[in-house]
Amino acid sequence: MSRPKVAFFDFTSCEGCQLTVLDALQTHPELLDAVEIVQFREAMSEKGEDYLIAFVEGSLARPADEERLRGIREKAGILVALGSCAHIGGVNAIRNRQPLEKVRKHVYGEKWEWFDAYEARPASAAVKVDFFIPGCPIDRSEFLEVVTALLLGRQPKIRDYPLCVECKLKENVCLYDKGKSCLGPIIRAGCGAICPTYGDGCEGCRGLITNPNINAAEDVLKEHGLSVKEIMAQMDMFGTYQMMEMEGVGHD
Amino acid sequence: MTNVSVNVHHLTRVEGHGNIIVDVRNGELKECRLEIVESPRFFEAMLLGKPYQQASHITSRICGICAVGHATTSLRTSERALGVEPSQQTVLLRKLNFFGEIIDSHVLHTYMLVAPDFFGVGSVIPLAKTHTDVVLRALRIKKLSGDLCAMIGGRHTHPIALCVGGFTHLPNESELRAMRKRLVDARRDMDETVALFKTLDWPQFERETEYVSLTKSDEYAFIDGQIKTSDGFLYDLDAYRQVTNEKIVPHSTAKHASHNRESYMVGALARVNNNFDQLHPQAKDAAAQLGLEPICYNSFLNSAAQIVEMVHSVEESIRTIDELLARGIKPEEPVEVEVKECTGVGSCDVPRGILFHDYEIGDDGLITGANCVIPTGQNYANMEADMRALVPQILDRPEPEITLMMEMLIRAYDPCISCSTHFLEVEFVG
Amino acid sequence: MSLKIIPKEKMGEFVANMMGAYRVVGPRQKEHQYVFGPIENLDELHLDYNTTILPPKKYLLPQHESLFKFNADTFDAELTIDDQPTVILGVHTCDLHAIQLLDQVFQRDHLDQHYMARRENTILIGIECLEPCDDHSFCKSMGTLTPPTGCYDLHLTDIGDSYAVDVETEKGAWLVVRHAEARDADDEDYKRINNILSEKWPRFPYKLDFDVGELPALMSVSQKSPLWQQLGEICLACGSCTNVCPTCYCFDMRDKVGLSLTDGYRERFWDSCQLDEFALVAGGHDFRPSRAARQRHRFFRKGKYQTDAYGLLGCVGCGRCGRACLVEITPVTTFNELYRQRTGGVR
Amino acid sequence: MVSSIYLPEPARILDVQQMTALEKLFTLEFFGGRSLGHQSGQFVTVSALGIGEAPISISSSPSRSNGTFELCIRKAGDLTGVLHQKKAGDTLGIRGPFGQGFPLKKFQGKDILFAPGGLGLAPARSVINQVLDERGKYGRVTILYGARTPAELLFKGELEEWDKRDDVDLHVTVDQPDDDWTGNAGVITTLFSKVSVYPRNTVAITIGPPVMYRFVLMELLGKGIPETSIWLSLERRMKCGVGKCGHCQINDLYACQSGPSFSYAEIKAVEGAI
Ligand SMILES: Cc1cc2nc3c(=O)[nH]c(=O)nc-3n(C[C@H](O)[C@H](O)[C@H](O)COP(=O)(O)OP(=O)(O)OC[C@H]3O[C@@H](n4cnc5c(N)ncnc54)[C@H](O)[C@@H]3O)c2cc1C
């Protein structure tokens, strides 16, 4: 079987997801026998333009990004959003809560117009995304699972149930039992509940499950003493774009 | 005589997006600049209104490679603002974590991003076939450092357990012992790394400049300390703006910085130049083998300085684990914080150089102002100055070679472009 | 079968000896709570624990388990049966009752060889609860405050300076003969045990407002209770209630293969009726689409279906689900509310 | 030797026929030569190792087995998608037969009314052919079959055969006819006016998607057929096929154990069954 060609692209991001891919190569060097990497700017100079699978990291942060992404979409048979930024806008979208001009002026002062920018958004805001791998950063084994599924011609199965499931299986003491808070009940599992396992509440990097009971979750947070501002800050760390969509606030 | 046009669009094997533009007409350097085309990130704006506890988690997302550096700097900034003194155990664990990140970042840079240039290939992937042992060694060191970071923070990229006042999770002693053993075994890999890099033919190029780093009286500084420059200046952290003097330039979403001269350099070479005496003896030995001697003005040798720091970090990690084991790991809760209106500056010398965070926190614990000055941003002016100095020296070479040299020069800085595109509280010069 | 006495100072030796011959698992501390885990030295064992986050079920029906390995190209398949000899030490009586139900489920009709191989190689050592573990448990109401006969091998009761050991099976008897320094109980011991057991009884409260025997009938008439809708409103569908439950055993299966795409295994793993896709079929029809319907299903399994099918209650009153539930849905309040709706609370 | 109820047994694909755009008919035979030994209305689970496993009704009649059996599989997702790429000579894994078939003995002497819709003809075909092979044991045989479009009609060859028989009354309809369609147009319930039954001596067997049941049941009950004489087959998500995994539970019934064939009387009071 010939190895399918894959390419990696990055938009606005910390490139931590691509680093996780490099880490996956440490533990699974056989990945290089399974696929042919034709573009990976962060790690190689070669640039192949013929690819079947495009992994796209990062949010769109300015209009010019969309054009580039559309170009990638046209060439790719399968487009996979890699990580929180590309999947749900990620931390980049935090700034969307403030007026764009204010943000730009805050950053670049009078020269704010020198640097183009618009509200940060996920890849799916501009093109059709076939699959996504959630997380900030992505989970290494989930990445390998997705690649394996794509090679097998199987739909990658990204979990669509709350993190609490995995957290319970890890037998963690629930953070709410320790007087802390956590977004686990409404956030997609798949990371092995790594944050609660390391003593910190889930921050929601993998995005909301399909049917979250947000009202009930907010009540839980309130009952555990969080102010409305603090609840907003929690929900908005990775979820600003998703939350604003649910609130029906526009992005253009 | 010559016309040279170098236009490297989207520099590869660096973190983030940058372009190199060189234009020489009739032997005269018309244009020579590094364009930062990464889209602006606005992290400082993002921190506004966020609880200070979230700041380290948000700012670690500035960079996937030096996430521990950003997180630690952020924690130190909040702690210094709020007047929190972490325990000795916390200090030791943070140091250990930091060594892990130094090793991780430096091995990635030297082996996977820089070395391919010397082997004449476009990436580390073909090396897997031709130099299997080299690649396997790199992967082994990378895995070790990644596991070291994960043992403390839960994962390397975007650590979890680090919080204001301490940790939300502690490694246990048997994990520390197992890690110690692996670090001891890694000494051989360090020896072989030094042996490999000393055979590389570093480009001969020198340009005098100013080197800026943290410094401490009692140790080779990575976390906290004072700001030291090779031109003989010493500042407290709060005075960081006197050093950074950032200005906006039109061709870059990142800001340029200058202190005593038109530019200065930060990073491994700056640290080694400024704090050479405090390196572990093993690291000094490595420096000697690599021909690195302070004060070294060859920017290409920044990669050699990184190897020296890797050796230092392996040795210091072992020593730190010994100290932790001798004390025994105590189950500690993070130090309690009394929230008040306050401001503070924190700094770490992260893999790519000195990093500053500066926060204002309101009495409700929400951040009301933030500034982050990132190492790569401080290096831009110096990179361009180097480019301007280097081009005339190599004009007689064929264009592809000039291009490669320019790329290698920029890569030597290990630029983290994505993290340098940030907001600066601007006093405009540009 | 018989009653033996092991002095507490000899317990360490007993456990250490067993550790030589078996994997020994028991309650260990995790932060301020407890979990069942491998006991490698005696300090780790906390027989006086209140309850564990997950029940000991995880050693009989692991969260993830390979059923068979395969080569997808050649169709070679090899069974994987995990039957490592294991002693589960310190199982509370409620959890023993739950295991009794699992034994029925996995033996009845189609024998599940994977479960049974493990079960047959597992020695269960129960421990008598002398104090209620916390506000959530309601074992007395469910009739699980004493061990179920035939399900355990040994059962310990703390009688002060010693443990009284109720030897129930040949396996248990052999374990004592082989590894413990025990003596036969005498009249004095019987008296002590008697006192301890009768003194313990009033310390445990009844939590249900009605007799548990009425529960299946109560459920039958509660299909249309408005309570389900109310629970559906607040339920997070996080699955915690079923994941911590000792009597829940629903599972899913999937194939795992490596990047070679040929070698792999079929894995069985825990599933939960509270999760979205549990009852979804091809074509997109979901037979239990609402959180209300799922909560109802869960409580019907606890209160009626399992009793109808296996003659054993589907809830053993361990209280774990109530403890784990962030919106405080508990069997006690649910069953009592259904009872109140039926009778106005009058017995 | 230890065995396992979860271990599939390899079976060889003897033949694959494309029936419609989405459905293929697979003929299989066990390597060991054992015959499946099923009853009409039962199902097996089919595995492609590395992809997964799914429950599939047995579409062939026990009366025509000669060591082989047939499965009609619709491409609906991962596993079924991969099954559709398999060819004669490939190997699949089979467990089963599982579940309760239709109690044909009880139906002897009765008139039988089949009302399958869509893919429901796949399992229904097993019973129909068994009844036709033992034709003498039953009274009148009526088949009402509905599909969405002419292109989606399954087992077209057999439909023609049945149509030709004097002892079978066949009516076919499609929801959305095309230009060439000359038959009945409309949902399956529009066929009921075309047949007359003697309700007390009629057994009705209906198999189809959930939406269809509600309307077909109304027709059948409206004709006066007793609840105990109306049979259907319920599809649920299933993982184990042996009453353990919990997925197919409908209140206290496990579709894989007590079903998938049920009489309406058994399930009419069961909330959520239909
Ligand atoms: C008793 C019974 C008899 C059946 N007979 C036939 C038949 O004769 N021919 C036929 O084509 N199909 C039949 N099915 C349906 C068939 O089982 C599903 O189409 C198949 O499981 C889909 O698997 P997949 O891997 O291709 O789809 P997936 O990729 O797993 O998923 C596609 C869709 O199928 C659903 N699904 C997943 N697993 C199951 C499951 N175990 N049961 C039902 N839906 C599921 C998913 O929720 C999803 O919506 C029958 C189902 C049952 C329960």
Ligand code: SF4
């Ligand atoms: S810690 Fe978070 S994820 Fe874990 S059970 Fe509690 S709420 Fe759920």
Ligand code: SF4
């Ligand atoms: S626990 Fe939450 S924030 Fe942490 S990795 Fe998982 S989904 Fe992301």
Ligand code: SF4
């Ligand atoms: S339903 Fe709740 S109380 Fe009952 S056995 Fe399960 S976890 Fe324990």
